[in-house]
Amino acid sequence: MTLRRLLLGLVFPVALLAAWEVSVRTGLLSEDVFSRISRIVPALLEGLADGTILARTYETLAAALFGWAIAAAIGIPLGLVLGLVRPLERLTLVTIEALRPVPSAALIPIVLLIFGFSLELDATVAAFACLWPVLIVTTGAVRGIEPRLLEVGRALGYGALARIWHFALPAALPGIAVGLRVAFGIAIVVAVTVEIAANPRGLGYAMITAQQSLRAEVMYAHLFWIGLVGWLINVAMIRAERHWLRWYWAARGAA
Amino acid sequence: MRAAWLAASVAFAAALVALWQVAADHGLVSRVFFPAPSRAFDFLGEWAASGELWGPLAGTIWRTLAGWLGATLLGVALGAAIASSAVTRDLFEPTVEFLRPMPSSAMIPPAILLLGLTDGMVVAVVVFGSIWPILLGAIHGFRSVEPRLMELARTLRMGRMHRLASIALPNALPEIFAGMRVSLAIALIITVVAEMLSSRPGLGQMILFAARNFRSAEIFAGVFLLGALGYLFNAVLERAERYFLRWRPAVGNG
Amino acid sequence: MAQPIFAFRDVSVRFGATPILDKVGFDVAPEEFLCLVGPSGCGKTTLLRVAAGLIRPQEGRAEFEGRTVAEPTPELAIVFQDYSRALLPWRTVAGNVELALEARGAPRAGRAAEVKRLLGIIGLADHAQKFPLQLSGGMQQRVQIARALAQRPRILLMDEPFGSLDAMTRQALQDEIARLCKSERQTVVFVTHDLEEAIYLGDRVVALKANPGRVVEIVEIALPRPRDQLTTREHPRFLEYRHRLFGHLAKKEAE
Numbered sequence: 189m190t191l192r193r194l195l196l197g198l199v200f201p202v203a204l205l206a207a208w209e210v211s212v213r214t215g216l217l218s219e220d221v222f223s224r225i226s227r228i229v230p231a232l233l234e235g236l237a238d239g240t241i242l243a244r245t246y247e248t249l250a251a252a253l254f255g256w257a258i259a260a261a262i263g264i265p266l267g268l269v270l271g272l273v274r275p276l277e278r279l280t281l282v283t284i285e286a287l288r289p290v291p292s293a294a295l296i297p298i299v300l301l302i303f304g305f306s307l308e309l310d311a312t313v314a315a316f317a318c319l320w321p322v323l324i325v326t327t328g329a330v331r332g333i334e335p336r337l338l339e340v341g342r343a344l345g346y347g348a349l350a351r352i353w354h355f356a357l358p359a360a361l362p363g364i365a366v367g368l369r370v371a372f373g374i375a376i377v378v379a380v381t382v383e384i385a386a387n388p389r390g391l392g393y394a395m396i397t398a399q400q401s402l403r404a405e406v407m408y409a410h411l412f413w414i415g416l417v418g419w420l421i422n423v424a425m426i427r428a429e430r431h432w433l434r435w436y437w438a439a440r441g442a443a
Numbered sequence: 444m445r446a447a448w449l450a451a452s453v454a455f456a457a458a459l460v461a462l463w464q465v466a467a468d469h470g471l472v473s474r475v476f477f478p479a480p481s482r483a484f485d486f487l488g489e490w491a492a493s494g495e496l497w498g499p500l501a502g503t504i505w506r507t508l509a510g511w512l513g514a515t516l517l518g519v520a521l522g523a524a525i526a527s528s529a530v531t532r533d534l535f536e537p538t539v540e541f542l543r544p545m546p547s548s549a550m551i552p553p554a555i556l557l558l559g560l561t562d563g564m565v566v567a568v569v570v571f572g573s574i575w576p577i578l579l580g581a582i583h584g585f586r587s588v589e590p591r592l593m594e595l596a597r598t599l600r601m602g603r604m605h606r607l608a609s610i611a612l613p614n615a616l617p618e619i620f621a622g623m624r625v626s627l628a629i630a631l632i633i634t635v636v637a638e639m640l641s642s643r644p645g646l647g648q649m650i651l652f653a654a655r656n657f658r659s660a661e662i663f664a665g666v667f668l669l670g671a672l673g674y675l676f677n678a679v680l681e682r683a684e685r686y687f688l689r690w691r692p693a694v695g696n697g
Numbered sequence: 698m699a700q701p702i703f704a705f706r707d708v709s710v711r712f713g714a715t716p717i718l719d720k721v722g723f724d725v726a727p728e729e730f731l732c733l734v735g736p737s738g739c740g741k742t743t744l745l746r747v748a749a750g751l752i753r754p755q756e757g758r759a760e761f762e763g764r765t766v767a768e769p770t771p772e773l774a775i776v777f778q779d780y781s782r783a784l785l786p787w788r789t790v791a792g793n794v795e796l797a798l799e800a801r802g803a804p805r806a807g808r809a810a811e812v813k814r815l816l817g818i819i820g821l822a823d824h825a826q827k828f829p830l831q832l833s834g835g836m837q838q839r840v841q842i843a844r845a846l847a848q849r850p851r852i853l854l855m856d857e858p859f860g861s862l863d864a865m866t867r868q869a870l871q872d873e874i875a876r877l878c879k880s881e882r883q884t885v886v887f888v889t890h891d892l893e894e895a896i897y898l899g900d901r902v903v904a905l906k907a908n909p910g911r912v913v914e915i916v917e918i919a920l921p922r923p924r925d926q927l928t929t930r931e932h933p934r935f936l937e938y939r940h941r942l943f944g945h946l947a948k949k950e951a952e
Contacts (some may be wrong), residue, residue, distance in 0.1 A: 196530075197537030221556050281451035283459060289673030291628070293635040293647070297654030301477050301662070373544055381548040385636045386651070392548070393680045396640070399552035407552050418544035591783040598769040599800035599848065609796060613787040617840055682919040690787045 223404035232409035241394070241413055248390035249417075251307050252375040255314025259371060263319050264364060267326025268275065268352055271360070272338075277327065282325070292317035292378050296386055309387050312380040318371040325367025329360035362433055369425045376418060391417075475659055478634065483663040490664065500668065502509040502645040503634055506562065507676075510569020511630040515623055516572045522581020522619075523611065532586075547572030547629055548590030548636050560641035565634060572633040584615025617691070620684045627676050635669065646672075702727040702853055702884055703748065708755035710743055716909035717743050720757065723903055723912060725852070725886060727792065730878055732843055732899035733888045736946055740910030741888045742778075745856050748886060749775040761852070771801060774850030778857040780837045784829040790840050791825040792814065797847035818877060819843045835866035842874065846881070853878065853885045853926060859894070868926050892946060894936045897924055904945050912943045 205225050211217040212224040235241035270277040292313050299312045337359055341351040383392025391414050398407035460480055466472045470592035490496040525535045550571050558564035588611060596606045638647030651663035701724035710718040716852055716885045719739040720840050725731050725857050733741050746752045748759050750769040757765040761773065777783040784793050798808045816822050829837050838858055845853060855874075859867040875898055889895050895902045896918060904914045916938055929935060 193533050196533040200534050200538050201541075221553075276567055278448040279452055279455045282449070283456040285676065286456060286670065289628070289677055290666060290670035291673055293630040293632045293639070294650065294669040296639070297650045297662045298476070298659065298666065300661060301652050301657065304608050376544075377546040377548070380546040381632070381636055384548050385639050392546075395549060395552045400554050402556075404556060407556070411549055411553065414549050415542065415545045417547070419541050422544045498823070589782050591777055591779065592785065594769070594775075594777075595783060598749065598773070598775060599771050599797060600769070601800045605800065609788075610785065613785070616787070644929070688787075690830065692830040 219404075219406065220402065223408055227405040228408045228412070231405040232413060235406070235409060235413075235418025241391075241410070244389075244391045244394045244410075245413070245417060248310075248376065248379050248392065251310030251312055251382075251390065251408060252260065252313035252372065252379040254307065255379065256318050256368075256372050256375040259318035259322050259375070260368060262315075263322030264326050265325045265372075267364075268330055268356060268360070270323075271327040272332025272352065272356060284320075285384075289315075289318050293381060293385060298383055300386060305388055307389070310379045310382045310390065313382050314375040317378040319373065320374050321371045322364075322367050325370075326360065326364050329367070330356055332363065333359045333429040345371065359428070361436065365429055369429055372425065373418070373422060380414060454599040464628075475657065478614060478660040478663060480663070482660040483667065486660050487548075487664040487667070488674065499645050499649050500658070502643065503631075503638065503647065503669075504672065506631050506638075506643075506645065507627075508563045510566045510634065511573055511623075511627055513566065513570040513618075514572075514574040514626055515577055516569065518577030518622070519575075519581050519612075519615075519619060522615070523585050523607065524577050526582045526585035527579075532582075539575075539582070543575060543579065548631055551633075551637055551640060554637075555640070560643070562643055565637040565641060565643060566695070568637050569630045569633050573630040576622035576625040576629070578622070579616055579621060580618035580620075584618035585611050587618075588614050617688055620680075620688065624677065624680055626686075627680060628673065631669070631673055631676065700727075701725055702762060703738070704760045705744070705748070705757070705759060708744065708747055708754045708759060709756040710740065710747065710752065712755045718747075718754070719911050721905070721910060721912055722757070723915060725884060726900075728882045728884055730875070730885045730887065730898060730900045732895035732902045733886060733905065734890065734892055734895040734902055734942070734946070735905030735910065736891055736907050739905040739907035742856055744905075744910065745775065745854050745886065745888050748852075749773050749854050751775075763854075770795070771848040772851040773854060774845035774848045774852070775854040776838075776841050776845050776856065776858050777859050779905040780834065780841045780858075780861070781829065783841055784837060784844075786829050789826050789828055790821055790832070790843075793829065793840050794843045796849050797844050799831065801848070815843045815847055819846075820873065828900070833866075834862050835870060838862065838870065839873075842877075846877075848882075851884065853883050853923065855887045857889055858887075860890070867894075872926065872952055874898070875922075879922065892939065892942055896920075896935060896942070897926075897929060902938070902942065904942050906945065914942065916942060 208222065209225040212219050213221050232241070253383050271281065295313050295316055296309070299309050303309050303312065314423075333356060337355055338351060341355040346354060376439055379390060380392040384392040384396050385392075387393060395410045395414070398404070398410060463472075463477070464480050467474060467477060467482075487496075489528075493687035495592070525531050539541045546569075550568050554564045554568045554571075558567060561616065592610050592614075596610060601609070634645070635647035638645035642648050646665050646669055650662050650669075653659075703725040705722050705724075708718055708721045709716070715741055721740075721850070733744065735741050743752065747754050748766065750759075750766045750773060750933050751765070761770075764772070780897055785796065788796065794812045794815055795808055798811060803811070813822070813825075816825055819842055821836065821839055821843060824832065824836060829840060832840070842858070858874075859870050863872065866914060871894060873886075877883070887898060888897070902916045902918060903912060905911065906913045918938060
């Protein structure tokens with residue numbers, strides 16, 4: 189990334205923030221609604237220093253991780269089976285196509301009834317939202333496996349389960365990895381959404397309570413923080429996936 | 444063959460519902476959390492008959508669609524503008540990439556601050572929340588024009604608008620449609636959340652209210668409607684996509 | 698030559714440090730079918746793009762009716778080799794041809810008739826409502842030619858238009874383009890790496906050598922028209938031209 193491009197990329201955000209500050213100071217934008225950068229930044233630093241933001245971050249990420257793990261635990265095996273056994277995929281098609289379009293937020297009330305305001309509320313709704321991408325990507329990855337590979341497994345005398353573990357799963361893994369990465373991004377988004385809508389925990393809740401108590405600078409501080417965390421995690425996951433897959437292919441090549 | 448499988452698939456789904464019904468009737472699952480489907484449908488019927496269904500249903504539908512259409516128009520226009528030159532791309536793409544993983548629902552609290560608990564707030568939030576997939580698709584689609592076609596445009600001395608309408612936009616359309624599909628799903632979710640928070644008459648508000656009163660059959664009725672809406676929106680959009688992109692060669696499905 | 702409609706005057710082109718064309722110069726007479734032939738890498742495509750105004754030479758210039766070619770114009774219609782990338786896949790055959798009429802600002806009333814006429818003479822009348830990706834390679838190339846003709850070009854520039862087609866289609870299109878251009882009295886500059894095609898089609902053949910591209914010989918083709926795939930190719934003079942030019946091409950390939 190050349191220096192020129194880096195600087196050009198910063199022009200717009202910096203200009204926007206500067207315009208924001210100036211507009212509020214000159215009264216063009218209402219300070220009650222927009223706050224000002226010079227108060228948002230201190231609020232952010234304060235929240236980080238006293239640990240509250242980090243505590244909320246942990247709550248959100250824990251819920252996202254939990255939900256994502258559940259989705260993976262259900263979606264990957266199910267996807268493997270559906271991908272390998274075509275008749276099963278056809279049989280379950282209508283059920284899946286009927287459940288998939290349900291907006292994840294719509295599940296909040298019923299899960300709220302079951303689990304109350306808790307980590308499980310965030311995690312369950314997130315799990316529902318993540319399940320479909322994981323399932324679809326896994327099924328697709330399995331279907332894309334070179335058929336001869338599985339024939340080799342059968343010829344070598346491997347049983348069905350062993351074939352899945354030793355042949356299908358490794359071959360589908362790169363595709364599944366991408367799906368899992370995308371799903372984790374979704375899990376974070378859904379966790380924050382549930383917190384904004386109803387659940388009194390995490391970063392989303394911090395944002396909505398700040399809004400309700402008319403502390404705009406705290407609200408925006410959390411908004412920036414959510415954006416930053418989301419972006420950092422996304423970048424980290426892409427790097428990790430690239431690195432891990434390289435190791436994976438190297439290890440398999442050597443095997 | 445295909446029709447047979449479709450029928451079997453429907454039968455399978457129906458069997459699952461029947462199983463649920465039986466389990467609920469015999470008290471095998473908690474009736475509080477998993478009411479019998481028949482009760483949910485009974486409620487749906489009453490609700491429709493009394494005429495109270497249509498207001499909230501219409502509310503959710505128009506807010507979702509208005510916001511999503513706004514997001515589409517804005518996203519395509521901005522995408523065209525950003526993609527138009529290397530300078531604009533260098534200026535705006537980094538910001539767009541940074542904002543991409545941002546939860547759209549995080550726009551809701553600032554929007555409430557700005558616009559209050561109004562329909563305008565809901566639509567505004569849907570626009571700004573669901574614009575990203577369309578914007579990204581548009582930028583990418585507008586950038587990927589075949590160089591030969593740009594040379595053709597130069598040779599024919601095509602005007603800017605003509606080039607945009609005949610070459611750039613049709614070229615970007617597949618990616619824009621892909622973005623529109625994702626956006627529509629996001630738009631529905633955001634509408635539901637915003638309705639929950641703002642108590643505007645809609646399905647989101649209705650199911651949250653039902654939860655507060657422990658009326659789980661009503662919740663399931665509402666969830667069913669929302670699922671049906673999601674399905675319908677997607678089906679119509681896919682139909683439109685197939686029409687507008689009918690020039691594409693048929694891709695064999697494995 | 699009386700008044701050349703087109704001329705290359707000492708055209709030199711470099712890409713970075715690599716010389717592609719070195720002082721290429723020759724004239725094109727009105728209504729002439731001029732073939733440009735040479736081994737791959739001799740810069741013939743580059744020369745054609747200079748003629749079309751898509752590239753500016755570092756030295757020398759291309760002249761159209763005495764004026765320097767500075768930028769592309771519809772009067773210099775270019776037909777590309779990669780036809781599938783040069784057509785608008787989202788428009789029908791008729792729509793693709795009509796594009797040239799739209800760009801020209803032709804009145805709406807007459808467009809349909811003009812498109813119909815052009816499709817008729819190129820043999821695509823039955824396929825007017827099909828989309829390019831539904832057509833074979835030969836038909837797609839015909840669409841491109843029809844569109845080029847719709848531009849009412851003074852000169853038709855063709856860049857190895859039949860290179861990606863099978864032998865049978867190629868021969869059919871050769872005859873068609875020869876017939877068409879002679880009946881419409883169209884000036885053509887036709888680039889090809891196929892020596893026999895160049896001799897078969899051309900009134901004159903300009904042979905280029907490679908590294909860098911330079912004119913080595915210009916041959917007047919005194920063969921009777923209309924040309925015939927069987928008899929013309931067995932004509933004694935045909936073989937004579939072949940021998941004469943083959944030496945240049947082969948020698949330059951080895952260099």
